[in-house]
Amino acid sequence: MAMIEIRxxxxxxxxxxxxxxxxxxxxxGEVLVICGPSGSGKSTFIRCINRLEDFQQGAIQLEGKxxxxxxxxxxxxxxxxxxVFQQFNLYPHLTVLKNVTLAxxxxxxxxxxxxxxxxxxLLDRVGIHDQALKYxxxxxxxxxxxxxxxxxxxxxxxxxxxxxxxxALDPEMINEVLNVMKDLARDGMTMLCVTxxxxxxxEVADRIIxxxxxxxxxxxxPSEFFKNPRHERTRAFLKEIL
Amino acid sequence: xxxxxxxxxxxxxxxxAFPKGPLxxxxxxxxxxxxxxxxxxxxxLAAGLMRLSRNGFVRWPATVYIEVxxxxxxxxxxxxxxxxAPILFGHTLPAAxxxxxxxxxxTGAYVAEIVRAGxxxxxxxxxxxxxxxxxxxxxxxxxVILPQSLRNMIPSFVNQFVSLTKDTSLAYxxxxxxxxxxxxxxxxxTYNAPTEIFITVAVLYFxxxxxxxxxxRRLEKHIMRYQARNR
Ligand SMILES: Nc1ncnc2c1ncn2[C@@H]1O[C@H](COP(=O)(O)OP(=O)(O)OP(=O)(O)O)[C@@H](O)[C@H]1O
Ligand SMILES: [Mg+2]
Numbered sequence: 001m002a003m004i005e006i007r008x009x010x011x012x013x014x015x016x017x018x019x020x021x022x023x024x025x026x027x028x029g030e031v032l033v034i035c036g037p038s039g040s041g042k043s044t045f046i047r048c049i050n051r052l053e054d055f056q057q058g059a060i061q062l063e064g065k066x067x068x069x070x071x072x073x074x075x076x077x078x079x080x081x082x083x084v085f086q087q088f089n090l091y092p093h094l095t096v097l098k099n100v101t102l103a104x105x106x107x108x109x110x111x112x113x114x115x116x117x118x119x120x121x122l123l124d125r126v127g128i129h130d131q132a133l134k135y136x137x138x139x140x141x142x143x144x145x146x147x148x149x150x151x152x153x154x155x156x157x158x159x160x161x162x163x164x165x166x167x168a169l170d171p172e173m174i175n176e177v178l179n180v181m182k183d184l185a186r187d188g189m190t191m192l193c194v195t196x197x198x199x200x201x202x203e204v205a206d207r208i209i210x211x212x213x214x215x216x217x218x219x220x221x222p223s224e225f226f227k228n229p230r231h232e233r234t235r236a237f238l239k240e241i242l
Numbered sequence: 243x244x245x246x247x248x249x250x251x252x253x254x255x256x257x258x259a260f261p262k263g264p265l266x267x268x269x270x271x272x273x274x275x276x277x278x279x280x281x282x283x284x285x286x287l288a289a290g291l292m293r294l295s296r297n298g299f300v301r302w303p304a305t306v307y308i309e310v311x312x313x314x315x316x317x318x319x320x321x322x323x324x325x326x327a328p329i330l331f332g333h334t335l336p337a338a339x340x341x342x343x344x345x346x347x348x349t350g351a352y353v354a355e356i357v358r359a360g361x362x363x364x365x366x367x368x369x370x371x372x373x374x375x376x377x378x379x380x381x382x383x384x385x386v387i388l389p390q391s392l393r394n395m396i397p398s399f400v401n402q403f404v405s406l407t408k409d410t411s412l413a414y415x416x417x418x419x420x421x422x423x424x425x426x427x428x429x430x431x432t433y434n435a436p437t438e439i440f441i442t443v444a445v446l447y448f449x450x451x452x453x454x455x456x457x458x459r460r461l462e463k464h465i466m467r468y469q470a471r472n473r
Binding site for chain 2: 090
């Protein structure tokens with residue numbers, strides 16, 4: 001059984017169709033990279049998976065269970081699917097530690113001490129050893145994004161979604177975030193990453209999909225994707241960003 | 243000049259007949275304003291959040307309340323509650339309670355708009371991050387959105403409080419013993435020192451409001467520093 005199964009997904013914003021018959025199956029431990037030009041529907045696509053966006057047609061299953069079925073509570077679904085945003089979206093009024101422990105304490109009802117121990121381990125893992133008591137604004141962009149990853153991991157999700165996690169970062173900070181993501185991938189996390197970091201894609205992706213105009217135009221393992229892209233628009237896109 | 247009239251009645255201006263009689267004067271004005279802003283905060287918070295709801299049945303009553311009150315003079319509301327109370331409850335409400343009710347209802351509508359603007363001014367990503375991590379709407383509001391937006395709203399709250407402090411003088415019209423009415427009483431009794439009396443009244447209102455606005459300005463600076471830190 002696939003970790004995530006997406007069947008004939010169609011979505012409209014008013015009259016405008018953002019997603020056109022999207023089908024995907026992501027196995028446990030698989031890393032899927034999604035790329036494509038701006039406005040092609042990449043964010044909308046991954047945000048449908050944790051229901052930050054609603055969709056009109058099609059079905060998405062997490063481990064065989066329909067995410068829209070009545071017995072699947074939307075908040076529970078979101079504890080199983082972590083998400084990391086382009087703009088980090090850390091809570092500026094809370095310390096790094098509290099950013100990470102908020103959801104485990106409130107949603108999973110984990111005891112505070114336990115949540116803090118886990119949080120400190122996760123912060124250690126993403127390389128933010130001694131910043132736990134600082135506020136987000138006191139950290140660099142790269143550090144903030146790593147905290148955001150730790151915050152998502154604190155819920156012990158089965159799947160992680162990344163929406164252009166390095167696009168808002170200064171170039172010298174991109175690698176520290178990518179390294180954390182590579183680490184996660186090696187540890188067997190199931191990941192769907194919207195990113196234009198093709199070095200990252202080449203190294204850790206199991207499959208790359210190219211979206212344009214709400215459709216998946218190309219889908220291939222990295223070697224094939226870069227060596228002989230079949231679709232001409234993929235070739236044009238790759239030429240532009242490589 | 244008859245400043246002795248002011249001097250002899252200063253305690254009456256400041257706290258009325260208290261402690262031998264009922265509280266009045268400036269103290270009563272301040273008590274009305276404090277209770278008023280306290281009540282208005284909770285009503286305004288509820289109405290502001292209701293107006294943000296996507297559910298029409300929740301949103302509509304709040305919208306009607308806010309818009310109707312904002313299009314109504316406070317003085318009229320005061321009359322309303324005063325003369326409506328006997329019809330509604332079968333007995334007159336004491337003037338002070340009746341005035342206080344009008345203050346709460348009136349200021350609540352303005353607080354509601356402050357709350358709504360404060361919540362809307364936060365980046366959308368805050369709500370998305372909170373909901374995306376599994377928090378319910380209520381949890382996201384109470385742990386992520388409101389702590390931030392309430393902090394940003396403090397200066398507007400203080401402004402509303404200053405307005406209300408001045409507006410308590412309208413309670414004079416239904417006979418509440420606050421600063422304005424007590425001053426008028428003294429004036430009617432003495433009627434040789436109206437200028438001195440009303441200069442004193444103006445100065446008293448000014449001192450309270452000025453203290454509040456300077457406090458608000460200091461707070462604003464402090465908050466701006468906080469926000470700058472969080473850019
Ligand atoms: N809430 C919305 N209402 C209406 N249209 C929207 C909304 N959100 C996105 N869109 C439109 O849907 C299309 C796809 O948007 P989406 O954000 O998914 O693209 P994207 O591939 O993530 O682009 P980018 O690389 O710029 O992030 C765009 O044309 C966008 O304008
Ligand atoms: Mg996007």
